[in-house]
Amino acid sequence: MKKSIILIALILLGTHLYAENAYDYKLKPKKVSDNIWCFFGALESPTKANAGNMVNSCYIKTKKSFVVIDSGPSYQYALQAYTAMRKIAKFPVTTVIVTHEHDDHWLGNNYYKETFGAKLLGPASVDENYKEGDQTRMFQRLPKNAIKGTKIVKLDQHITKETTLQEGGELFEITPVGQTAHTTEDIFIYLPKRKVMFAGDLVMNGRITSNRDGSVIGQLFAHKLLRSKPWDILIPGHGFITDKTAMDESSQYFSLLKKRVLKALDEDIEADKVTTYVNMNEFQDKALFKELNGRNILDAFLELELVEEE
Numbered sequence: 001m002k003k004s005i006i007l008i009a010l011i012l013l014g015t016h017l018y019a020e021n022a023y024d025y026k027l028k029p030k031k032v033s034d035n036i037w038c039f040f041g042a043l044e045s046p047t048k049a050n051a052g053n054m055v056n057s058c059y060i061k062t063k064k065s066f067v068v069i070d071s072g073p074s075y076q077y078a079l080q081a082y083t084a085m086r087k088i089a090k091f092p093v094t095t096v097i098v099t100h101e102h103d104d105h106w107l108g109n110n111y112y113k114e115t116f117g118a119k120l121l122g123p124a125s126v127d128e129n130y131k132e133g134d135q136t137r138m139f140q141r142l143p144k145n146a147i148k149g150t151k152i153v154k155l156d157q158h159i160t161k162e163t164t165l166q167e168g169g170e171l172f173e174i175t176p177v178g179q180t181a182h183t184t185e186d187i188f189i190y191l192p193k194r195k196v197m198f199a200g201d202l203v204m205n206g207r208i209t210s211n212r213d214g215s216v217i218g219q220l221f222a223h224k225l226l227r228s229k230p231w232d233i234l235i236p237g238h239g240f241i242t243d244k245t246a247m248d249e250s251s252q253y254f255s256l257l258k259k260r261v262l263k264a265l266d267e268d269i270e271a272d273k274v275t276t277y278v279n280m281n282e283f284q285d286k287a288l289f290k291e292l293n294g295r296n297i298l299d300a301f302l303e304l305e306l307v308e309e310e
Protein backbone atom coordinates (compact mmCIF):
# COMPACT_ATOMS: atom_id res chain seq x y z
CA MET A 1 0.00 0.00 0.00
CA LYS A 2 2.66 2.47 1.10
CA LYS A 3 4.81 1.64 -1.92
CA SER A 4 1.99 2.40 -4.35
CA ILE A 5 1.28 5.73 -2.66
CA ILE A 6 4.94 6.66 -2.96
CA LEU A 7 4.88 5.57 -6.60
CA ILE A 8 1.81 7.69 -7.38
CA ALA A 9 3.40 10.64 -5.58
CA LEU A 10 6.55 10.23 -7.67
CA ILE A 11 4.56 10.05 -10.91
CA LEU A 12 2.63 13.20 -9.98
CA LEU A 13 5.84 14.96 -9.07
CA GLY A 14 7.38 13.78 -12.35
CA THR A 15 4.56 15.11 -14.54
CA HIS A 16 4.56 18.33 -12.52
CA LEU A 17 8.29 18.80 -13.06
CA TYR A 18 7.95 17.85 -16.72
CA ALA A 19 5.27 20.49 -17.27
CA GLU A 20 7.18 23.07 -15.31
CA ASN A 21 10.45 22.39 -17.08
CA ALA A 22 9.16 22.43 -20.65
CA TYR A 23 10.37 25.38 -22.71
CA ASP A 24 7.60 27.97 -22.87
CA TYR A 25 7.18 29.10 -26.48
CA LYS A 26 4.64 31.76 -25.41
CA LEU A 27 2.65 31.08 -28.58
CA LYS A 28 -0.21 33.40 -29.43
CA PRO A 29 -2.31 32.67 -32.53
CA LYS A 30 -2.93 35.61 -34.84
CA LYS A 31 -6.09 35.58 -36.93
CA VAL A 32 -5.22 36.19 -40.59
CA SER A 33 -8.58 35.47 -42.22
CA ASP A 34 -11.95 33.91 -41.35
CA ASN A 35 -11.19 30.55 -39.71
CA ILE A 36 -7.43 30.89 -40.19
CA TRP A 37 -4.85 31.56 -37.47
CA CYS A 38 -1.07 31.53 -37.65
CA PHE A 39 1.77 31.51 -35.19
CA PHE A 40 4.45 33.84 -36.54
CA GLY A 41 8.05 33.15 -35.56
CA ALA A 42 10.96 35.54 -35.08
CA LEU A 43 13.11 36.67 -38.03
CA GLU A 44 16.13 34.77 -36.75
CA SER A 45 18.06 31.54 -37.18
CA PRO A 46 17.10 28.72 -34.78
CA THR A 47 18.92 29.22 -31.47
CA LYS A 48 18.83 27.88 -27.92
CA ALA A 49 17.05 31.09 -26.93
CA ASN A 50 14.22 30.97 -29.50
CA ALA A 51 14.01 27.13 -29.52
CA GLY A 52 13.09 27.15 -33.21
CA ASN A 53 10.24 29.64 -32.84
CA MET A 54 11.42 31.38 -36.02
CA VAL A 55 8.98 29.80 -38.46
CA ASN A 56 5.29 30.23 -39.28
CA SER A 57 2.73 27.52 -38.49
CA CYS A 58 -0.97 27.86 -39.34
CA TYR A 59 -4.32 26.40 -38.34
CA ILE A 60 -7.41 26.27 -40.55
CA LYS A 61 -10.68 25.60 -38.75
CA THR A 62 -13.17 23.55 -40.76
CA LYS A 63 -16.69 22.52 -39.67
CA LYS A 64 -15.38 19.71 -37.50
CA SER A 65 -11.62 19.81 -37.32
CA PHE A 66 -8.40 21.70 -37.69
CA VAL A 67 -5.98 21.33 -40.58
CA VAL A 68 -2.43 22.40 -39.77
CA ILE A 69 0.04 23.75 -42.31
CA ASP A 70 3.61 23.22 -41.09
CA SER A 71 3.76 21.80 -37.58
CA GLY A 72 6.79 23.78 -36.37
CA PRO A 73 10.18 22.88 -34.93
CA SER A 74 9.34 20.44 -32.10
CA TYR A 75 6.77 18.30 -30.30
CA GLN A 76 6.63 20.88 -27.48
CA TYR A 77 5.92 23.67 -29.98
CA ALA A 78 3.05 21.69 -31.56
CA LEU A 79 1.62 20.78 -28.15
CA GLN A 80 1.65 24.42 -27.07
CA ALA A 81 0.20 25.63 -30.40
CA TYR A 82 -2.69 23.18 -30.04
CA THR A 83 -3.21 24.16 -26.39
CA ALA A 84 -3.66 27.76 -27.56
CA MET A 85 -5.96 26.79 -30.47
CA ARG A 86 -8.12 24.60 -28.24
CA LYS A 87 -9.37 27.80 -26.61
CA ILE A 88 -10.78 28.78 -30.02
CA ALA A 89 -12.39 25.39 -30.82
CA LYS A 90 -12.15 22.00 -29.14
CA PHE A 91 -11.61 20.27 -32.47
CA PRO A 92 -9.12 17.53 -33.29
CA VAL A 93 -6.34 18.05 -35.83
CA THR A 94 -7.15 15.63 -38.66
CA THR A 95 -4.55 16.63 -41.24
CA VAL A 96 -1.09 18.19 -41.27
CA ILE A 97 0.37 19.47 -44.54
CA VAL A 98 4.15 19.97 -44.70
CA THR A 99 5.41 22.52 -47.24
CA HIS A 100 9.02 21.27 -47.55
CA GLU A 101 11.75 19.22 -45.94
CA HIS A 102 13.43 21.78 -43.66
CA ASP A 103 12.96 20.48 -40.14
CA ASP A 104 11.86 23.75 -38.51
CA HIS A 105 8.61 23.24 -40.48
CA TRP A 106 7.60 19.71 -39.50
CA LEU A 107 9.21 18.32 -36.35
CA GLY A 108 5.88 18.93 -34.58
CA ASN A 109 4.35 16.17 -36.72
CA ASN A 110 4.65 13.41 -34.12
CA TYR A 111 2.57 15.43 -31.62
CA TYR A 112 -0.35 15.50 -34.08
CA LYS A 113 0.16 11.87 -35.08
CA GLU A 114 0.33 10.59 -31.48
CA THR A 115 -2.46 12.77 -30.14
CA PHE A 116 -5.02 12.63 -32.96
CA GLY A 117 -3.78 10.08 -35.47
CA ALA A 118 -3.62 13.01 -37.90
CA LYS A 119 -2.88 12.24 -41.54
CA LEU A 120 0.49 13.71 -42.54
CA LEU A 121 0.90 14.97 -46.12
CA GLY A 122 3.98 16.43 -47.74
CA PRO A 123 6.81 16.01 -50.22
CA ALA A 124 8.60 12.65 -50.46
CA SER A 125 11.93 14.40 -49.76
CA VAL A 126 10.96 14.63 -46.07
CA ASP A 127 10.94 10.82 -45.77
CA GLU A 128 13.84 10.30 -48.15
CA ASN A 129 16.22 12.64 -46.34
CA TYR A 130 15.20 12.23 -42.70
CA LYS A 131 14.91 9.01 -40.70
CA GLU A 132 13.89 8.30 -37.12
CA GLY A 133 16.85 8.98 -34.83
CA ASP A 134 18.60 11.45 -37.15
CA GLN A 135 20.14 14.33 -35.23
CA THR A 136 18.77 17.05 -37.51
CA ARG A 137 19.47 20.76 -37.14
CA MET A 138 16.67 21.29 -34.59
CA PHE A 139 17.86 18.35 -32.46
CA GLN A 140 21.30 19.95 -32.33
CA ARG A 141 20.25 23.55 -31.78
CA LEU A 142 17.16 23.43 -29.56
CA PRO A 143 17.39 23.27 -25.78
CA LYS A 144 16.56 19.84 -24.32
CA ASN A 145 13.30 20.99 -22.72
CA ALA A 146 12.07 22.16 -26.16
CA ILE A 147 13.10 19.19 -28.31
CA LYS A 148 11.95 16.68 -25.64
CA GLY A 149 9.31 14.30 -27.03
CA THR A 150 10.15 15.09 -30.67
CA LYS A 151 10.43 12.08 -32.98
CA ILE A 152 10.78 11.82 -36.73
CA VAL A 153 7.73 10.02 -38.09
CA LYS A 154 6.98 9.07 -41.67
CA LEU A 155 4.42 10.96 -43.74
CA ASP A 156 1.23 9.12 -44.74
CA GLN A 157 0.98 10.54 -48.23
CA HIS A 158 3.49 12.09 -50.62
CA ILE A 159 2.31 14.97 -52.77
CA THR A 160 3.77 14.40 -56.22
CA LYS A 161 1.09 16.06 -58.33
CA GLU A 162 -1.64 18.68 -57.94
CA THR A 163 -3.97 17.31 -55.24
CA THR A 164 -7.17 18.55 -53.66
CA LEU A 165 -8.29 17.90 -50.12
CA GLN A 166 -11.89 18.36 -48.95
CA GLU A 167 -12.19 18.75 -45.21
CA GLY A 168 -15.26 19.97 -43.30
CA GLY A 169 -16.51 22.24 -46.10
CA GLU A 170 -13.06 23.63 -46.90
CA LEU A 171 -11.23 22.92 -50.15
CA PHE A 172 -7.43 22.80 -50.16
CA GLU A 173 -5.56 22.94 -53.47
CA ILE A 174 -2.11 21.46 -52.92
CA THR A 175 0.44 22.11 -55.67
CA PRO A 176 4.01 20.83 -55.95
CA VAL A 177 6.34 23.27 -57.76
CA GLY A 178 7.75 20.41 -59.85
CA GLN A 179 11.34 21.61 -59.90
CA THR A 180 13.94 22.68 -57.33
CA ALA A 181 12.94 26.09 -55.93
CA HIS A 182 13.57 26.60 -52.18
CA THR A 183 14.33 22.86 -51.89
CA THR A 184 14.09 19.97 -54.36
CA GLU A 185 10.38 19.53 -53.59
CA ASP A 186 8.28 22.44 -52.36
CA ILE A 187 4.51 22.51 -52.21
CA PHE A 188 2.11 25.38 -51.73
CA ILE A 189 -1.49 25.31 -50.54
CA TYR A 190 -4.30 27.53 -51.79
CA LEU A 191 -7.78 27.95 -50.28
CA PRO A 192 -9.97 29.23 -53.13
CA LYS A 193 -12.97 30.00 -50.89
CA ARG A 194 -10.88 32.35 -48.76
CA LYS A 195 -8.33 33.42 -51.38
CA VAL A 196 -5.53 32.55 -48.98
CA MET A 197 -2.18 31.16 -50.11
CA PHE A 198 0.28 29.28 -47.90
CA ALA A 199 3.60 29.67 -49.68
CA GLY A 200 5.99 27.90 -47.30
CA ASP A 201 9.56 29.11 -47.75
CA LEU A 202 9.03 29.94 -51.43
CA VAL A 203 8.29 33.33 -49.91
CA MET A 204 9.85 35.09 -46.93
CA ASN A 205 9.71 38.74 -45.96
CA GLY A 206 11.56 40.93 -43.49
CA ARG A 207 14.54 38.58 -43.72
CA ILE A 208 16.92 37.14 -46.29
CA THR A 209 16.11 33.64 -47.48
CA SER A 210 18.49 30.72 -47.23
CA ASN A 211 18.88 29.39 -50.75
CA ARG A 212 21.43 26.67 -49.83
CA ASP A 213 19.15 23.87 -51.07
CA GLY A 214 17.41 25.95 -53.69
CA SER A 215 17.62 27.48 -57.15
CA VAL A 216 17.28 31.07 -58.29
CA ILE A 217 15.64 30.00 -61.54
CA GLY A 218 13.33 27.60 -59.68
CA GLN A 219 12.38 30.25 -57.14
CA LEU A 220 11.41 32.68 -59.90
CA PHE A 221 9.40 29.92 -61.60
CA ALA A 222 7.64 29.12 -58.29
CA HIS A 223 6.79 32.80 -57.85
CA LYS A 224 5.07 32.76 -61.25
CA LEU A 225 2.99 29.78 -60.12
CA LEU A 226 2.10 31.52 -56.86
CA ARG A 227 1.02 34.65 -58.74
CA SER A 228 -1.19 32.59 -61.05
CA LYS A 229 -3.68 32.09 -58.18
CA PRO A 230 -5.90 35.05 -57.22
CA TRP A 231 -4.93 35.24 -53.55
CA ASP A 232 -5.63 38.25 -51.33
CA ILE A 233 -3.63 36.93 -48.39
CA LEU A 234 -0.33 35.07 -48.58
CA ILE A 235 1.34 33.47 -45.58
CA PRO A 236 5.13 33.30 -45.99
CA GLY A 237 7.21 30.52 -44.38
CA HIS A 238 9.04 33.21 -42.42
CA GLY A 239 7.92 36.83 -42.09
CA PHE A 240 4.94 38.85 -40.98
CA ILE A 241 3.66 40.56 -44.15
CA THR A 242 0.56 38.73 -45.45
CA ASP A 243 -1.17 41.31 -47.66
CA LYS A 244 -0.97 41.78 -51.45
CA THR A 245 2.67 42.89 -51.09
CA ALA A 246 3.73 39.72 -49.22
CA MET A 247 5.77 38.34 -52.13
CA ASP A 248 7.26 41.55 -53.48
CA GLU A 249 10.45 41.52 -51.44
CA SER A 250 11.23 37.88 -52.30
CA SER A 251 10.52 38.35 -56.01
CA GLN A 252 12.68 41.46 -56.13
CA TYR A 253 15.52 39.70 -54.29
CA PHE A 254 15.64 36.76 -56.70
CA SER A 255 15.24 38.80 -59.87
CA LEU A 256 17.99 41.25 -58.85
CA LEU A 257 20.21 38.38 -57.71
CA LYS A 258 19.79 36.68 -61.08
CA LYS A 259 20.36 39.86 -63.08
CA ARG A 260 23.47 40.91 -61.14
CA VAL A 261 25.07 37.46 -61.04
CA LEU A 262 24.52 37.08 -64.81
CA LYS A 263 26.23 40.43 -65.28
CA ALA A 264 29.17 39.19 -63.16
CA LEU A 265 29.39 36.09 -65.37
CA ASP A 266 29.33 38.26 -68.49
CA GLU A 267 32.22 40.24 -67.09
CA ASP A 268 34.20 37.07 -66.28
CA ILE A 269 34.23 37.68 -62.54
CA GLU A 270 35.74 34.68 -60.72
CA ALA A 271 33.80 32.75 -58.06
CA ASP A 272 36.02 34.01 -55.23
CA LYS A 273 35.33 37.65 -56.18
CA VAL A 274 31.62 37.42 -56.88
CA THR A 275 30.34 38.13 -53.35
CA THR A 276 32.19 41.46 -53.31
CA TYR A 277 31.27 42.26 -56.93
CA VAL A 278 27.52 41.62 -56.62
CA ASN A 279 25.85 44.23 -54.46
CA MET A 280 22.45 43.51 -52.90
CA ASN A 281 22.49 46.54 -50.62
CA GLU A 282 18.77 47.25 -51.05
CA PHE A 283 18.34 44.36 -48.63
CA GLN A 284 21.09 45.13 -46.12
CA ASP A 285 18.65 46.12 -43.39
CA LYS A 286 16.72 42.84 -43.63
CA ALA A 287 17.24 40.25 -40.93
CA LEU A 288 19.95 37.61 -41.58
CA PHE A 289 21.52 39.65 -44.42
CA LYS A 290 25.07 39.20 -43.05
CA GLU A 291 24.55 35.51 -42.38
CA LEU A 292 22.94 34.46 -45.66
CA ASN A 293 23.34 36.96 -48.49
CA GLY A 294 26.97 36.12 -49.43
CA ARG A 295 26.23 32.40 -49.59
CA ASN A 296 23.15 33.07 -51.74
CA ILE A 297 25.25 35.10 -54.21
CA LEU A 298 27.89 32.37 -54.47
CA ASP A 299 25.25 29.63 -54.90
CA ALA A 300 23.51 31.71 -57.57
CA PHE A 301 26.85 32.14 -59.35
CA LEU A 302 27.53 28.38 -59.37
CA GLU A 303 24.00 27.66 -60.60
CA LEU A 304 23.88 30.30 -63.32
CA GLU A 305 27.40 29.51 -64.48
CA LEU A 306 26.21 26.03 -65.44
CA VAL A 307 23.08 27.38 -67.16
CA GLU A 308 25.26 29.76 -69.18
CA GLU A 309 27.45 26.89 -70.35
CA GLU A 310 24.52 24.83 -71.61
Ligand SMILES: [Zn+2]
Binding pocket: 100, 102, 182, 201, 237
Ligand atom coordinates in the same frame (compact mmCIF):
# COMPACT_ATOMS: atom_id res chain seq x y z
ZN1 LIG B 1 13.05 26.18 -45.61
